[in-house]
Each structure stands twice: as structure tokens, then as C-alpha cells.
Amino acid sequence: MAFDVPPGYRALKEADIPAYLAGIPTVAARLGGRAAEWKIREVGDGNLNFIFVAEGPTGGIVLKQALPYLRLVGESWPLPLRRAFFEHQALVTQARVVPQHVPEVFHFDDTLALTVMAYLSPHIILRKGLIRGIVYPRLADHMATFMAETLFSTSDLGQPAAAKKKQMAVFCDNIELCRITEDLVFTDPWRVADGNRWTSPQLDATAVAVRTDGPWKRAAQEFKLKFLGEAQALIHGDLHSGSIMVTADETRAIDPEFAFYGPIGFDVGALIGNLYLAYFSQSGHEATPGDRDGYRNWILQTIEAVWTLFDQRFRALWTKAHAGDTFMPALFAAGPEQAAFTSAQEAYMRRLFVDSLGFGGCKMTRRILGLAHVEDMESIADPDRRAACETRALRLARALMVDGAGFTDIKAVNDTARAVQREPAKVPA
Amino acid sequence: MAFDVPPGYRALKEADIPAYLAGIPTVAARLGGRAAEWKIREVGDGNLNFIFVAEGPTGGIVLKQALPYLRLVGESWPLPLRRAFFEHQALVTQARVVPQHVPEVFHFDDTLALTVMAYLSPHIILRKGLIRGIVYPRLADHMATFMAETLFSTSDLGQPAAAKKKQMAVFCDNIELCRITEDLVFTDPWRVADGNRWTSPQLDATAVAVRTDGPWKRAAQEFKLKFLGEAQALIHGDLHSGSIMVTADETRAIDPEFAFYGPIGFDVGALIGNLYLAYFSQSGHEATPGDRDGYRNWILQTIEAVWTLFDQRFRALWTKAHAGDTFMPALFAAGPEQAAFTSAQEAYMRRLFVDSLGFGGCKMTRRILGLAHVEDMESIADPDRRAACETRALRLARALMVDGAGFTDIKAVNDTARAVQREPAKVPA
Known part of the structure; x- marks a missing residue:
């Protein structure tokens, strides 16, 4: 060997x-x-x-x-x-x-x-459940908890700098797996690269258009810069729906081999982006149009609940379980200072929200134009139908990456997803 | 022992x-x-x-x-x-x-x-030269080069991720010295802490007011969060005017024992903030009012040149010496993509500018209300005069930290510094 x-x-x-x-x-x-x-x-x-x-x-x-x-x-x-x-x-x-x-x-x-x-049994991979149209009523609750707890506790709000730096030194060595993400998620879909593939010929023009879309490419590189330099927390690093095992009652995240100290939004975005991929893939799985309307709605409700509960729990931990070296609650004990603390939390969560949307968009794009695709789309046998689903997903992905700051909240993102879903999926010029 | x-x-x-x-x-x-x-x-x-x-x-x-x-x-x-x-x-x-x-x-x-x-001879510590009123015509040029070259080359624009992560793993261990900065620069001036001192009783009310100033305290903690989590480049970590040795022709930065992978603006801000401290201290060193008018102007010109040249050289390196894994110039070769690249550079440099102002404000504040003071102020024997100088410096420091994003450019910051210098230095209510 x-x-x-x-x-x-x-x-x-x-x-x-x-x-x-x-x-x-x-x-x-x-x-x-x-x-x-x-x-x-x-x-x-x-x-x-x-x-x-x-x-x-x-x-x-x-x-x-x-x-x-x-x-x-x-x-x-x-x-x-x-x-x-x-x-x-x-x-x-x-x-x-x-x-x-x-x-x-x-x-x-x-x-x-x-x-x-x-051995998780009778758990299945979430992605397979999403393809089959199975409702997981506790998924949002569980994943919001998983992300809020793991990300908060390893952030500079949740642990002292000394503890973080010690663990970060260890994870700095996870160079090669980070490198895979750097190339496949943030760069290759926007350039000619070995291994890139897409539904062809349906998306040929799209692939070319994406490679010459300055603002989109700029956004991809800005998110790559964050991925390379923002050591916010120990992130899972690959938190898509293929890394989550579920039953109706249980939810477990597996396979964190891409873990390192990176941007929190990369985990949140991986989950949300893959749920949007599942959403746009549903029309490829309908026997008759409208079959999956209810399920589509459930996916959007789940996305809304994931963000909303994550946001609530992260803030609650900040107040109740603070153990970091910045934004110590005791520093902001008096009345007018509490207002400053609250507005700082608001700004922090807003940045996480916009980051999560953008990283989600990166993950969606790479699954349609890059090396590794997702079964949600790949299992749609008819390439025209698949290309229509993928085209809609790419439209949302671009909006999330380029105009993420324009979304007031997660409901607004879902509104855009619904609007995109209603549009005829012509290949963009 | x-x-x-x-x-x-x-x-x-x-x-x-x-x-x-x-x-x-x-x-x-x-x-x-x-x-x-x-x-x-x-x-x-x-x-x-x-x-x-x-x-x-x-x-x-x-x-x-x-x-x-x-x-x-x-x-x-x-x-x-x-x-x-x-x-x-x-x-x-x-x-x-x-x-x-x-x-x-x-x-x-x-x-x-x-x-x-x-042995650097006949060099002297820049701070001592600034107190004596010595003009260093090449200072801005040299320090802009030092910062642009060292910070760019160790950033994710100047070196591949693998090289950065390897060196970052080493510097993650510089925990205790980072901790000194974390406490003394970002937290202690805004709370009751052992070792805090100030010109008393002249600044007693100011010290209390700063400790209950919500927006100012929030800004300090936000910059601390950046210091803890933004691994932008290998920074010097202590780049004040006491860490720079000068002659009329030569400039050398010494003592980088606080070095680690942190925010670029912390170095730029350390230099600019200490130059503003020198600026506001000048009226304490005048034998007769106006004696140092010319020198005050030179300091502001130097600050303007430091930022302007740093900004130019950092951008030039980005174009000419790019070796990082993000924003590769080849990705943005076509016309419309170049516009996206240029606007990304603009946004990046703008963030560095606002960061630099904010970190500069943190460094100014801690030198007046914290443990370690600067000779620029300490050598003013008359406490009333010293307190007047310090009060003006604190006014600018707060503006840099809380309203940094409001400054369109470095000239606007200098205009505010001049306006503050003209104000009577009453202790703030």
C-alpha cells in the first residue's frame, strides 16, 4: 500500500x-x-x-x-x-x-x-426518510438542541479561551478533510474542475452561467474566507441529512470527521441547505403533481423550527450557561447595560442567521454542480424533472449566498422558497 | 523558584x-x-x-x-x-x-x-521620540510596509490553508500572553479590577461612567470576541509605539511575544491608537500653547499615511502576491467578475478599517483607565493637564469603538480628532 x-x-x-x-x-x-x-x-x-x-x-x-x-x-x-x-x-x-x-x-x-x-436501530439516514416523505415530528427540536448545545459550549461564549485554544490546536491538524470542503463546497462549482458534474445537457448552460457569475462567485469566496478564518466553535463540519440518523422519536448526528474550529453557520447552513434540497426535490418524487404538498409544507415548517429553536436555545445558553471570556453576563448587570447586552445578542444571532443562509447556499450549489451529489436529486430518474428541481434549488441557493442579508427572518426565506417552487423551472439564460 | x-x-x-x-x-x-x-x-x-x-x-x-x-x-x-x-x-x-x-x-x-x-543603535523607542516631538519622515511608509507584508503573507490570502493551520496550531499554545491582552485591553477598563488606575481624582467620575456605559462596554466585548475568534493572520499582538525602534531612516518592530493568529485590525489599531494617544498628549508637553501645533499635524499626517499606504500595499499584495486558498485572482479573470473581485476587496479593506479603529480605541482606553499606562501621558507632571489630555483621548477612543462604522475614511477620523482637541476637556458628566 x-x-x-x-x-x-x-x-x-x-x-x-x-x-x-x-x-x-x-x-x-x-x-x-x-x-x-x-x-x-x-x-x-x-x-x-x-x-x-x-x-x-x-x-x-x-x-x-x-x-x-x-x-x-x-x-x-x-x-x-x-x-x-x-x-x-x-x-x-x-x-x-x-x-x-x-x-x-x-x-x-x-x-x-x-x-x-x-448500532442505531431502527434508525435510518434522514435523507432517505426525506426522500420517502416521512414526517419526523421531533427532528427540528432535536437538531436545534444538538446544534445549540454543541456549538455554544465550544464557542468563546461557552468555554474559556484557554480550553478553546488547547482543543483548537489539536483540530488545526485536520487539514486534509477541511481541504476537501474548501475545494468541493466553495470553489469547484464556480470553476472548471475535475469531477464536477451536473444533469446534462439540461444544466449545461447553467453551469457555464454560474462560473461567470461575479457576485455569486464573490459570495462563495467570502464564505470560504469565513470557513478558513472564523474559529467560532468546534463544528461538526458535515451536518447534512446524510449525517443524521432518525426514528420518529430519536435523532443522532454521526460522522463528525470533518470537525474543526470553524464558523457556526456552516453547521446550521448544512442542515438548512440540505432540507431545502429535499424540499425542491419533492416534485421529482410525486406520482401526481401535488402529492407531496403536505410534505413540502412540513419541510418548510421544520426549517423554520430548526432556526427558531436554535436561536432561542443558543440565546438561553448564553444567559444561563455562560462560561466564556467575553460577554460575561455580570458585566452587563445594570438596566441600561442589559439593553446593550440584548442588542449585542441580537446582532450576534443576526450574523449567525445570515452566515447560515450563505453556507446553506454553498452546500446546495455544490450538490448540483460539484463532485458529490445527493440522493434526493439523484433518485429522480427523469433528467428533465430532476433538472427542474435542481434549477429551483440553485435559484434559492444564489439568493441565500448573494442576498442573505436581505432576508428579515426564516419565514421570509421560506416565502422565497415557495415562490421559487411555483415558478416554471426554465434553465436560466 | x-x-x-x-x-x-x-x-x-x-x-x-x-x-x-x-x-x-x-x-x-x-x-x-x-x-x-x-x-x-x-x-x-x-x-x-x-x-x-x-x-x-x-x-x-x-x-x-x-x-x-x-x-x-x-x-x-x-x-x-x-x-x-x-x-x-x-x-x-x-x-x-x-x-x-x-x-x-x-x-x-x-x-x-x-x-x-x-543591537539597534542609534535607534530609540518610537514612543520616546513622539514625546520629544521628533519627526520621523519614513515611519508611516515603513510601518505600512511592515504591517501589509507580515499580515498579508500570513493571512488566508497570502498562504495556503495547510501552512496556516500548521503554524496556527503552534501559536494556539500562546495562551497566557493572549490572556493578558484579553483581560487588560478588553475587559478590565470596563469593570472594577485590581490594578486599574487613572489620574485621580480628576478622572474618578469618568472611570465610573465608563464602567456603566452599555454601548461602550458592548463594543469592547465585541472586539474581544473578534480577538478570541478571528484567526485572520499571524499578528504581532503588541504593536504600540513602545514596540517600535526608530531613527530618521530606519524602523524596526520588536517584541512580538504576544503573537498569535488573530485579527489584522488589532495590529493596525495598536499603532494608530498609540499615535492618537501621542497626539492628545502633545498639549501636555507644550511649554506654551501652540508649541506643538506643527508636530500634532505631523502625527495626524502620519496616521493618515499609515492607513492609506497599508491599504494600498495590502491590496497590491492581494493582486500580485496571492498564494492563499480563497479569492484566487484567476477565479475572477473576466471583466464583470473583476468588478466583483474589486468590490470584495473594497468590502474586506473596509472591515479591516473599522476593526482597526475599534481595536485602536480599546488600546487607548486601557492605557488611561487600566493597569499599564503610557509614558506619553504619564510624563505630564501636572495632573490637571494630564487629565485634560486623557479625557480627549477617551472621547476619541469611545467614538472609534462605538461609532467606527460611521467614519467614511481616515481623514474623517483625523477631523474628529482635531475637533476633540479643540474642545474644552471637561470631565464627561
Whole structure:
């Protein structure tokens, strides 16, 4: 193998798994019975790793092992195994504040770049639920909590500078995975790049137009600058609907291997942007027009609730759980100072809102014109219908990135999404 | 000693210096002659270190050794020796782009937290020159170059993300020195804090008013948030007029031990804010009113030139020396895209301008109401005159912090400074 792998690393095969797990007493106890009884299957449909599920008489686990290359592209795109370390660090940090919204970790093996964690069952990937039109009544509530708690607690409002700097030093090394985001999300859709693809020929003219759209390109680079330089909090870094496992009652965010100290809006935007992708994809999944009207509405309600609850909870934490070195509530104890504090909070949340919209727009664009697409759109077999859905999504994405500051609130964004959905989806000139 | 010092560390005494220097061939050669001939003297007037000058028959050097506590306060305030390492790292990084504006380093000793560097002679500390009323015709030119080159080259416009993240991981450890800035510059002047002092009783009411001024306090915390979270570039971190050595022809920035990846405006603001302190202090140094009118004008011209030249050179570097992962000029090659690029530059420089004013205001305020004051003001013997100068400086400082976005350009700031200077300096109600 030509990759830079630590001594002792080897990619486990299905046959290796029982013996490996049997060597970890807590995991063996969870599975129950004898190793020979455990059923092992490889289930990875992601881009980066091997995922094995092991089920025994009393329980199941997931074993996730990093490969030294990007699975989606192949051995030509090497990727550091150390991402397993960053994922583990992020999961542990998130579990401190929202253990109910991340998978429980049972074991981490640095040499094998391998994590053993809870097998989430009967959870499915949120994206697949959104494609099927399943309503998740607690999704907004849970994800608002996940984001408010994880992002606040690692921000300069939620932890002292010394603690933040120590952890930031560690995550500064997550260079290669950040680099993937930098290229694929913020740059490639706006230039000719290997791997870019789109629904062709329907979106050919659109792809050209996007590459020469100065204001849109400027916005993409401004958000990239924020991504590179704004160390606001330990972000998940890849919080789309494929990184969220759901049931009607439970919601857990998985796969934080892209985690680093970056802009809060990147996480919020990833979720909101992917929900808008789901929204615009619905007309591609309707047997007859209007079939998914109710579901479309539910998605918009969910988006509104995600932002509204996130905003409320982040502010509440600021007041109740402040542990940072700036904006200490005690500094603003008197009456007129409280007004200044409130207006500072207002301005802070407003910036997060505009950031979230813009980052959301970046994530939407790259899923239509870049390397990695989403099943919401890809599963629409008819390319004309798919292109119509994608064209509408791109219209909103541009508005979110270029004119984000023009939206007064999340309802206004939803109004624009509805208006875009009603428009005929001609390819833009 | 109760401090956390590495094995082998010892504070050198004057008598130890010749033997130590004789052991470094390049330094011994520079001094010339025999060690017994070298004249050693301790010259430190700073807050943090011992500084020895050694002169031999053919040249001189400075030996700077860190102490494990803050010299200004005493052993009750421990400070990590590792700041010598950060200073050395910063000097080496700055020397890559502006060797003519930093002291040349001959030797670094990690164990002793000790750097041997060029003895700058006949340079004096800029602050002392400003107090004496000496004109430095090349100061603005040189400092604009120092800041544009060092800040651009370490920004996300001037270097790839991977290089930045690697160096940022190192500087994330400079926790304690950053903490001093966080407390002394952004928080203590706006609260009751040990060590705060001011010209009393003249400014007693002012100090109380500042501590209950909601919008001013809000601005201070917003700039602190930027200081904590905006990793724009490797900043000097303490770029006031006491950290700049000058002659009529030469300008060198010294003492970057507070260096870390922070907001660019903090460096620019440190310089501009300290020049405004010098400006408002002049009426305290006049033998007869009006004596320093010409010099006051020169200071304002210098401030205008510092910003104007910095702005020009930073933009020029962006176009000519771009090496970062965002805003690559090739992305904006076509005509209409160039307009988008130019307007992005405009917005970026505008943010730097408003940041610089605000950080400058923070630095001015802390020098009048906080722990560490400046000789510009302290050397005014008559407390009534001093308080009048300080009151005017505080008025501008508040405007820079609270209303910075209201200034169209640096000339407008100078106009306000002139207007403040003309006002009678009553203590604000």
C-alpha cells in the first residue's frame, strides 16, 4: 500500500471482525453469546470508510474503520487515517452536552483508525426518510438542541479561551478533510474542475452561467474566507441529512470527521441547505403533481423550527450557561447595560442567521454542480424533472449566498422558497 | 523558584553574559576581540524580560531573556517562559518578508528562553521620540510596509490553508500572553479590577461612567470576541509605539511575544491608537500653547499615511502576491467578475478599517483607565493637564469603538480628532 499509514494499521475484513470485537470485553458483553454467533455485515454507503455492523444475541454495534483513501474516488485520492481520531475527539466533546443526539462510543483504536459505537436501530439516514416523505415530528427540536448545545459550549461564549485554544490546536491538524470542503463546497462549482458534474445537457448552460457569475462567485469566496478564518466553535463540519440518523422519536448526528474550529453557520447552513434540497426535490418524487404538498409544507415548517429553536436555545445558553471570556453576563448587570447586552445578542444571532443562509447556499450549489451529489436529486430518474428541481434549488441557493442579508427572518426565506417552487423551472439564460 | 521552568533554565546575571556569548561563534565574531573586553549592561525597561546589551570592539548585540513572571507586577504574576519561543517564531516569520523592519536574530536558546539579536543603535523607542516631538519622515511608509507584508503573507490570502493551520496550531499554545491582552485591553477598563488606575481624582467620575456605559462596554466585548475568534493572520499582538525602534531612516518592530493568529485590525489599531494617544498628549508637553501645533499635524499626517499606504500595499499584495486558498485572482479573470473581485476587496479593506479603529480605541482606553499606562501621558507632571489630555483621548477612543462604522475614511477620523482637541476637556458628566 502506497499510503502513509501507521505501523500496525491494516484494513479489517469481515472475517477479522469477531476476533477483534471479542478482544474488547465491554463490546463482547454488549453483543452477548459467543463470537461465532455474531452476525457481521458491511453496510458502508459513505464515501470515506468501511462500516461493519455486528449483531449478537443481546445487542449490536457498529465498527467504523477509516481507509487511507477516499472510497468514492479510489486509491488516487489518499486521505489521512487520522480523521478517525478527529471524529472520535468530536464525538466525545459532543457527548458531554448532548449524549442523546450522538452515537455512544464503546472503543477507539488509534492504530487501526477504528471506532466501535452503538448500532442505531431502527434508525435510518434522514435523507432517505426525506426522500420517502416521512414526517419526523421531533427532528427540528432535536437538531436545534444538538446544534445549540454543541456549538455554544465550544464557542468563546461557552468555554474559556484557554480550553478553546488547547482543543483548537489539536483540530488545526485536520487539514486534509477541511481541504476537501474548501475545494468541493466553495470553489469547484464556480470553476472548471475535475469531477464536477451536473444533469446534462439540461444544466449545461447553467453551469457555464454560474462560473461567470461575479457576485455569486464573490459570495462563495467570502464564505470560504469565513470557513478558513472564523474559529467560532468546534463544528461538526458535515451536518447534512446524510449525517443524521432518525426514528420518529430519536435523532443522532454521526460522522463528525470533518470537525474543526470553524464558523457556526456552516453547521446550521448544512442542515438548512440540505432540507431545502429535499424540499425542491419533492416534485421529482410525486406520482401526481401535488402529492407531496403536505410534505413540502412540513419541510418548510421544520426549517423554520430548526432556526427558531436554535436561536432561542443558543440565546438561553448564553444567559444561563455562560462560561466564556467575553460577554460575561455580570458585566452587563445594570438596566441600561442589559439593553446593550440584548442588542449585542441580537446582532450576534443576526450574523449567525445570515452566515447560515450563505453556507446553506454553498452546500446546495455544490450538490448540483460539484463532485458529490445527493440522493434526493439523484433518485429522480427523469433528467428533465430532476433538472427542474435542481434549477429551483440553485435559484434559492444564489439568493441565500448573494442576498442573505436581505432576508428579515426564516419565514421570509421560506416565502422565497415557495415562490421559487411555483415558478416554471426554465434553465436560466 | 516556584515557577514552572524547564530543567536547565536559570536567569543570567550580568557577570554570566560574556561567557555565554563567547560560546556562540557567530555572536563572538560580531562583537570582536576577547570576551573580557565586552561591555555588558542591563537596559530592560519593559514589563516582561531582562534585556542586556553587549558591545565589543567591532559590534553590539542584545540578549533578551524571559523571566518566569511579569516584571512589572512581580513574582505574584507568573508568566510562561515559552513566550520567548513564540517571539522567536514570530521574528523568523516576519523576517521572511520584511527583514529590514525587524531585528536580526543571531541565536535562540529554548532552554534559557533567550534570544540574541542585533543591537539597534542609534535607534530609540518610537514612543520616546513622539514625546520629544521628533519627526520621523519614513515611519508611516515603513510601518505600512511592515504591517501589509507580515499580515498579508500570513493571512488566508497570502498562504495556503495547510501552512496556516500548521503554524496556527503552534501559536494556539500562546495562551497566557493572549490572556493578558484579553483581560487588560478588553475587559478590565470596563469593570472594577485590581490594578486599574487613572489620574485621580480628576478622572474618578469618568472611570465610573465608563464602567456603566452599555454601548461602550458592548463594543469592547465585541472586539474581544473578534480577538478570541478571528484567526485572520499571524499578528504581532503588541504593536504600540513602545514596540517600535526608530531613527530618521530606519524602523524596526520588536517584541512580538504576544503573537498569535488573530485579527489584522488589532495590529493596525495598536499603532494608530498609540499615535492618537501621542497626539492628545502633545498639549501636555507644550511649554506654551501652540508649541506643538506643527508636530500634532505631523502625527495626524502620519496616521493618515499609515492607513492609506497599508491599504494600498495590502491590496497590491492581494493582486500580485496571492498564494492563499480563497479569492484566487484567476477565479475572477473576466471583466464583470473583476468588478466583483474589486468590490470584495473594497468590502474586506473596509472591515479591516473599522476593526482597526475599534481595536485602536480599546488600546487607548486601557492605557488611561487600566493597569499599564503610557509614558506619553504619564510624563505630564501636572495632573490637571494630564487629565485634560486623557479625557480627549477617551472621547476619541469611545467614538472609534462605538461609532467606527460611521467614519467614511481616515481623514474623517483625523477631523474628529482635531475637533476633540479643540474642545474644552471637561470631565464627561
